[in-house]
Amino acid sequence: MFEEILKNVSANLPLVHSITNYVTVNDCANILLACGGSPIMADDLAEAAEITTICNSLVINIGTLNERTIESMIAAGKKANELGHPVILDPVGAGASTFRTQTVFRLIKEVKFSVIRGNISEIKTVYAGSGTTKGVDADVNDAVTDSNIGEAINFAQVLSEKTGAIIAITGAIDIVCGANKAYIIRNGHPLMSRITGTGCMLTCVIGAYCGANYDNMLDSTAAAVCAMGLCGELAYAKTVKNDGGTSSFRTYLIDYMSKMDAQLLNGGIKIETR
Amino acid sequence: MFEEILKNVSANLPLVHSITNYVTVNDCANILLACGGSPIMADDLAEAAEITTICNSLVINIGTLNERTIESMIAAGKKANELGHPVILDPVGAGASTFRTQTVFRLIKEVKFSVIRGNISEIKTVYAGSGTTKGVDADVNDAVTDSNIGEAINFAQVLSEKTGAIIAITGAIDIVCGANKAYIIRNGHPLMSRITGTGCMLTCVIGAYCGANYDNMLDSTAAAVCAMGLCGELAYAKTVKNDGGTSSFRTYLIDYMSKMDAQLLNGGIKIETR
Amino acid sequence: MFEEILKNVSANLPLVHSITNYVTVNDCANILLACGGSPIMADDLAEAAEITTICNSLVINIGTLNERTIESMIAAGKKANELGHPVILDPVGAGASTFRTQTVFRLIKEVKFSVIRGNISEIKTVYAGSGTTKGVDADVNDAVTDSNIGEAINFAQVLSEKTGAIIAITGAIDIVCGANKAYIIRNGHPLMSRITGTGCMLTCVIGAYCGANYDNMLDSTAAAVCAMGLCGELAYAKTVKNDGGTSSFRTYLIDYMSKMDAQLLNGGIKIETR
Numbered sequence: 014m015f016e017e018i019l020k021n022v023s024a025n026l027p028l029v030h031s032i033t034n035y036v037t038v039n040d041c042a043n044i045l046l047a048c049g050g051s052p053i054m055a056d057d058l059a060e061a062a063e064i065t066t067i068c069n070s071l072v073i074n075i076g077t078l079n080e081r082t083i084e085s086m087i088a089a090g091k092k093a094n095e096l097g098h099p100v101i102l103d104p105v106g107a108g109a110s111t112f113r114t115q116t117v118f119r120l121i122k123e124v125k126f127s128v129i130r131g132n133i134s135e136i137k138t139v140y141a142g143s144g145t146t147k148g149v150d151a152d153v154n155d156a157v158t159d160s161n162i163g164e165a166i167n168f169a170q171v172l173s174e175k176t177g178a179i180i181a182i183t184g185a186i187d188i189v190c191g192a193n194k195a196y197i198i199r200n201g202h203p204l205m206s207r208i209t210g211t212g213c214m215l216t217c218v219i220g221a222y223c224g225a226n227y228d229n230m231l232d233s234t235a236a237a238v239c240a241m242g243l244c245g246e247l248a249y250a251k252t253v254k255n256d257g258g259t260s261s262f263r264t265y266l267i268d269y270m271s272k273m274d275a276q277l278l279n280g281g282i283k284i285e286t287r
Numbered sequence: 288m289f290e291e292i293l294k295n296v297s298a299n300l301p302l303v304h305s306i307t308n309y310v311t312v313n314d315c316a317n318i319l320l321a322c323g324g325s326p327i328m329a330d331d332l333a334e335a336a337e338i339t340t341i342c343n344s345l346v347i348n349i350g351t352l353n354e355r356t357i358e359s360m361i362a363a364g365k366k367a368n369e370l371g372h373p374v375i376l377d378p379v380g381a382g383a384s385t386f387r388t389q390t391v392f393r394l395i396k397e398v399k400f401s402v403i404r405g406n407i408s409e410i411k412t413v414y415a416g417s418g419t420t421k422g423v424d425a426d427v428n429d430a431v432t433d434s435n436i437g438e439a440i441n442f443a444q445v446l447s448e449k450t451g452a453i454i455a456i457t458g459a460i461d462i463v464c465g466a467n468k469a470y471i472i473r474n475g476h477p478l479m480s481r482i483t484g485t486g487c488m489l490t491c492v493i494g495a496y497c498g499a500n501y502d503n504m505l506d507s508t509a510a511a512v513c514a515m516g517l518c519g520e521l522a523y524a525k526t527v528k529n530d531g532g533t534s535s536f537r538t539y540l541i542d543y544m545s546k547m548d549a550q551l552l553n554g555g556i557k558i559e560t561r
Numbered sequence: 562m563f564e565e566i567l568k569n570v571s572a573n574l575p576l577v578h579s580i581t582n583y584v585t586v587n588d589c590a591n592i593l594l595a596c597g598g599s600p601i602m603a604d605d606l607a608e609a610a611e612i613t614t615i616c617n618s619l620v621i622n623i624g625t626l627n628e629r630t631i632e633s634m635i636a637a638g639k640k641a642n643e644l645g646h647p648v649i650l651d652p653v654g655a656g657a658s659t660f661r662t663q664t665v666f667r668l669i670k671e672v673k674f675s676v677i678r679g680n681i682s683e684i685k686t687v688y689a690g691s692g693t694t695k696g697v698d699a700d701v702n703d704a705v706t707d708s709n710i711g712e713a714i715n716f717a718q719v720l721s722e723k724t725g726a727i728i729a730i731t732g733a734i735d736i737v738c739g740a741n742k743a744y745i746i747r748n749g750h751p752l753m754s755r756i757t758g759t760g761c762m763l764t765c766v767i768g769a770y771c772g773a774n775y776d777n778m779l780d781s782t783a784a785a786v787c788a789m790g791l792c793g794e795l796a797y798a799k800t801v802k803n804d805g806g807t808s809s810f811r812t813y814l815i816d817y818m819s820k821m822d823a824q825l826l827n828g829g830i831k832i833e834t835r
Contacts, residue, residue, distance in 0.1 A: 035309045035583045036316050036328050042584050042757035047807045051698055052757060053654065054584050057627040060660035067657060079331040079355075081627075106327065109341060112334035150325055207545065209316035209326060258542025259321045268806025271755065309583045310590050310602050353605040353629075380601065383615060386608035424599055481819065483590035483600060532816025533595045 014282070015236035016275040018226050022049040027069040027224030030093075031217060032056045032086050034076025034105065037210030040267070041074075044214040047271035048240070050221030061085035062092040070098050070224030072217055073120065075113055076105035083116055090124030099127040099223035099230060102178070103216040107131065108138035121176060127223060128234050129172075130181035130216045133157055133165065140172045150206070157186045166195045166287055179234045183215065187242065189235045190287075196235045199283040200242025202249040208263045215241040218270070235284065243281040244269040288556070289510035290549040292500050296323040301343040301498030304367075305491060306330045306360050308350025308379065311484030314541070315348075318488040321545035322514070324495030335359035336366040344372050344498030346491055347394065349387055350379035357390055364398030373401040373497040373504060376452070377490040381405065382412035395450060401497060402508050403446075404455035404490045407431055407439065414446045424480070431460045440469045440561055453508045457489065461516065463509040464561075470509045473557040474516025476523040482537045489515045492544070509558065517555040518543040562830070563784035564823040566774050570597040575617040575772030578641075579765060580604045580634050582624025582653065585758030588815070589622075592762040595819035596788070598769030609633035610640040618646050618772030620765055621668065623661055624653035631664055638672030647675040647771040647778060650726070651764040655679065656686035669724060675771060676782050677720075678729035678764045681705055681713065688720045698754070705734045714743045714835055727782045731763065735790065737783045738835075744783045747831040748790025750797040756811045763789045766818070783832065791829040792817040 027050045033041055038054060045052040055064040058081075065071055071093040073086045093100045102124075104117045117139055120126075129139060132151035157165045166188055169180040174192045182188040187198040205211040218241055222233040248265035255261060301324045307315055312328060319326040329338040332355075339345055345367040347360045367374045376398075378391045391413055394400075403413060406425035431439045440462055443454040448466045456462040461472040479485040492515060496507040522539035529535060575598045581589055590600040603612040606629075613619055619641040621634045641648045650672075652665045665687055668674075677687060680699035705713045713736055717728040722740045730736040735746040753759040766789055770781040796813035803809060 034328070036312050036326075038584050039313055039587055039757065043808060043811070046755050046757060052584075053657070054582070054625055055654075055658065056625060057660065059628060060626070060658035063658045063660070077328055077330060078334070080333060106329075109327070110329065110334035110337045112331065112337070207320050209313065209320060258539075258545035260317060260538040260541035260545070263317070264538060264808040264812060265806075267808035271806035271808070308602070310586050310600075313587055351602055351604060352608070354607060380603075383601070384603065384608035384611045386605065386611070481594050483587065483594060532813075532819035534591060534812040534815035534819070537591070538812060 015232065015278060018222055018233050018236045019275045021225040022222055025069065025225040026051055027221045028053060028067065029070050029072060029217060029220040029224055030055065030065050030068040030089065031072040031074065032061065032082060032089060033072060033074035033213065036076055037213040040210040040214050041217045044267055044270055045217050045221055047267050048218045048221050048273065050224065056082045056085050058085045058088060061089040065089045065092045066096065068098065070220045071100045072103065072220040073100065074103040074105055074213055074216060075116060076213060078113060078116055086120060087123050094125050099227065100124060101128045101130065101216055101220045101223065102126045103213060104129065104131050104135045104139055107135045114138055126176060126178040127230050128179040128181060128219055129176065130183065130219060132184055132212065133182050136169065136180065136182050140168055151184060157182065157184055157188065162186060162197065166190060170195065179231050181234050181238060183212065183238060187238050189238055191231045194231060195287040197285050197287060198235065198238050198242060200239050200246060200281065202245040204249050204259065204262050205245045207259045239282040239284055240270065240273050240278055243278060244273065246281065289506065289552060292496055292503065292507050292510045293549045295499040296496055299343065299499040300325055301495045302327060302341065303344050303346060303491060303494040303498055304329065304339050304342040304363065305346040305348065306335065306356060306363060307346060307348035307487065310350055311487040314484040314488050315491045318541055318544055319491050319495055321541050322492045322495050322547065324498065330356045330359050332359045332362060335363040339363045339366045339372065340370065342372065344494045345374045346377065346494040347374065348377040348379055348487055348490060349390060350487060352387060352390055360394060361397050368399050373501065374398060375402045375404065375490055375494045375497065376400045377487060378403065378405045378409045378413055381409045388412055400450060400452040401504050402453040402455060402493055403450065404457065404493060406458055406486065407456050410443065410454065410456050414442055425458055431456065431458055431462065436460060436471065440464060444469065453505050455508050455512060457486065457512060461512050463505065463512055465505045468505060469561040471559050471561060472509065472512050472516060474513050474520060476519040478523050478533065478536050479519045481533045513556040513558055514544065514547050514552055517552060518547065520555065563780065563826060566770055566777065566781050566784045567823045567826065569773040570770055573617065573773040574599055575769045576601060576615065577618050577620060577765060577768040577772055578603065578613050578616040578637065579620040579622065580609065580630060580637060581620060581622035581761065584624055585761040588758040588762050589765045592815055592818055593765050593769055595815050596766045596769050596821065598772065604630045604633050606633045606636060609637040613637045613640045613646065614644065616646065618768045619648045620651065620768040621648065622651040622653055622761055622764060623664060624761060626661055626664055634668060635671050642673050647775065648672060649676045649678065649764055649768045649771065650674045651761060652677065652679050652683045652687055655683045662686055674724060674726040675778050676727040676729060676767055677724065678731065678767060680760065681730050681732055684717065684728065684730050688716055699732060705730065705732055705736065710734060710745065714738060718743065727779050729782050729786060731760065731786060735786050737786055739779045742779060743835040745833050745835055746783065746786050746790060748787050748794060750793040752797050752807065752810050753793045755807045787830040787832055788818065788821050788826055791826060792821065794829065
């Protein structure tokens with residue numbers, strides 16, 4: 014179902030500006046290249062906005078937030094808004110400290126985001142100013158399950174209306190929704206939470222897909238979530254086959270993103286509309 | 288012999304706050320997840336202490352030291368001390384510059400460390416304010432051998448008494464000692480020095496093991512040193528089998544950490560008590 | 562033809578100080594170790610120059626430039642000049658922002674470089690203050706081809722005369738030239754542009770090779786370019802064999818650098834003199 018989305022990525026080679034954390038930045042750059050985009054990371058105020066002008070989209074990730082780069086995030090975000098570029102927010106660890114939570118609120122106030130992607134605890138924090146986190150991981154008590162998924166979609170839609178952004182909540186079950194339409198996605202594998210950066214990488218893939226598909230960001234986001242989850246499933250199978258562990262899994266995950274195309278994707282997606 | 292240590296890691300999923308260098312931070316995060324812990328990296332003064340409150344232990348690594356993060360290290364360290372959390376120091380490159388050496392002394396003065404892990408040159412610098420280093424690697428003239436190991440244990444025990452910390456000196460032969468007891472560990476493989484980050488990763492694993500075993504930090508540290516060394520041996524064997532090089536070795540090293548359990552560990556540890 | 566160069570690397574284990582970006586820094590450290598060197602990264606003004614004194618060469622890479630580290634680059638560069646150490650510049654993304662372009666000009670004014678390595682767009686910017694870039698990648702319109710290679714060599718030689726540096730332009734066809742002699746190198750594989758950091762890694766290998774061969778920097782640079790390109794070819798073959806993708810390719814690339822020796826290199830180099 015996402016042929017057009019992927020075709021536009023191939024045709025446009027979207028250049029994605031990421032102001033992101035230094036923990037997973039290398040994985041982010043590599044998956045951007047793997048998925049058909051191109052990365053640039055520029056976090057100094059002296060160039061952040063100017064670099065944005067030559068890009069197709071902007072990703073803001075607060076994983077290793079510091080005072081210096083917040084101003085760069087805002088300057089780049091405002092410039093991207095001015096130019097009509099998609100801006101994607103990854104509120105890593107929102108709720109884990111007052112500094113992160115307040116910065117997320119400031120970012121949302123000053124920059125208009127196209128997509129906000131996080132785990133359920135992070136998105137709850139964005140929504141309500143509360144929500145508990147276990148560091149950068151979701152609190153198990155928050156987990157989206159078949160029994161509470163309706164509730165999760167409801168608050169995601171309210172948040173989508175309030176912010177104007179597509180909301181992507183990822184975990185064992187993924188939700189991608191705009192104000193009027195929601196996707197439930199069941200791709201992925203539990204091993205994805207045993208490596209760092211799957212969330213950050215996904216946010217960058219969303220940045221690339223949206224950067225090549227300005228007119229359909231809901232489907233672009235859903236396509237990226239499906240693609241990432243499917244890569245996780247394929248990587249898990251290869252890890253088992255090669256008697257590997259979590260680091261081999263990380264390698265195969267990016268490998269499969271570099272092989273992803275419409276045929277592979279459509280053969281494996283597990284998506285439903287609500 | 289370390290069943291209890293590993294069982295507590297599995298049961299507690301220790302969250303480890305690391306203020307560390309940007310060279311090996313991704314490897315650190317991945318090995319923390321691989322060994323059964325969970326990573327968070329927060330180096331801004333605005334949140335460093337607060338993040339520590341939600342964690343089980345703190346790792347301070349000076350590999351890419353800068354003026355901004357020293358204050359964060361101290362704030363987080365003091366908070367961890369206040370809460371009774373283990374604090375682990377990795378004095379990367381101590382002795383390589385006045386800045387690093389003086390910062391290490393300041394850290395030790397202001398923060399009480401539970402464990403200090405370094406190569407022999409770094410630990411000599413911590414001990415005596417001298418000691419030569421070849422950048423971030425130990426000076427070959429300092430190397431611990433069977434003929435000088437008694438001397439090395441002696442000064443490590445003096446340092447342990449002085450600081451109250453477990454001292455771990457790692458290299459071809461590893462020493463882990465408290466004021467009254469020392470372990471000599473002969474796990475490991477020379478290829479471990481041909482990739483970056485084996486020391487930093489080990490320090491993080493110590494952070495995870497200690498974070499789940501507050502009452503037995505000597506054995507937790509020894510268990511982590513054994514586990515890391517054994518992963519190096521297993522990774523070397525797989526590298527040879529697959530005709531790989533140093534980067535494959537790195538992947539397999541983390542892979543084996545993700546597979547480590549009491550049975551695997553006890554089948555391979557080479558440890559003696561002094 | 563490069564036996565002597567490689568022999569000196571093995572004999573000297575050159576310690577390379579890199580002030581570089583946080584996107585590819587881990588790859589840089591690992592390839593430095595793989596190629597027979599040793600890495601240290603120190604970017605704070607409080608130690609940058611002092612760390613340089615214990616090293617054999619210095620690499621300056623502006624991939625994630627910020628105000629704080631520019632002064633460290635200049636201090637370390639001046640110290641390396643004073644000591645007669647090779648200094649290598651990687652002007653990542655020069656031309657992509659005014660900040661980067663102006664910083665490159667300032668660096669070249671204040672520090673004498675032994676080698677400048679970049680893609681064609683970056684080198685054009687260094688040469689002419691102009692040149693377009695697609696972020697950190699070369700503009701396709703700038704690409705060196707068999708029909709315009711004479712022109713590219715010409716401007717590289719003028720730039721070499723002007724700066725006193727060896728100029729290395731890398732892409733599908735690589736050019737390495739001093740004021741009076743040029744090498745054209747045809748090693749490499751297109752997949753090298755689908756991972757991040759091949760350029761940064763190559764610059765570090767140049768730093769290691771030059772750090773062990775002060776008296777022959779032109780050939781050291783050419784040897785490093787050949788070695789990296791050959792690793793790309795070998796890594797591609799292994800990637801195909803193992804049905805891998807871009808991340809496996811990255812692993813194999815570093816693997817082959819750790820296996821590189823004069824015999825392997827001479828069996829595969831594609832070099833001609835102009």
